[in-house]
Amino acid sequence: MSVLVTFMLPVGAPKNVQIKTxxxxxxxxxxxxxxxxxxxxxxxxxxxxTGPQMKMATTLTIDRHSGAFEQIVQFNDKGGLVHTGHCIPAKKMF
Incomplete structure (x- = not known):
C-alpha cells in the first residue's frame, strides 16, 4: 500500500493531516x-x-521516527483486523 501524507494545517491544529492511500x-x-x-x-x-449495511472503521497510525505503522479495521464496532508493518520512505520529488 502506498501512502501520501499532506499537512493541511500547522502542527497542533485539529484535523491537520490528510492521508491518501x-x-x-x-x-x-x-x-x-x-x-x-x-x-x-x-x-x-x-x-x-441483500443484508444490512456494514460499518467499517479504519484507523491508520504511522510512527514518523521508526516508520512503523498500524492499521486497525473494525466492522460494526466489533472485532476486526490489525495490520502492522514498516514504512519505507519515498525519494523526494524536488
Whole structure:
C-alpha cells in the first residue's frame, strides 16, 4: 500500500493531516500529525449482499521516527483486523 501524507494545517491544529492511500475502500483519511506520529481515521458503510449495511472503521497510525505503522479495521464496532508493518520512505520529488 502506498501512502501520501499532506499537512493541511500547522502542527497542533485539529484535523491537520490528510492521508491518501492506494488501498480500498478507505482511500482518504483525516487526522492529526506532529513530529512524532501521524494518525487518521476513515468510516465507510459497505453493502452486505441483500443484508444490512456494514460499518467499517479504519484507523491508520504511522510512527514518523521508526516508520512503523498500524492499521486497525473494525466492522460494526466489533472485532476486526490489525495490520502492522514498516514504512519505507519515498525519494523526494524536488
Amino acid at each position: 492506494s488501498k480500498a475502500p478507505c482511500y482518504e483519511f483525516l487526522g492529526e500529525g506532529d513530529e512524532m506520529k501521524i494518525e487518521g481515521s476513515c468510516v465507510r458503510f459497505l453493502k452486505n449482499g
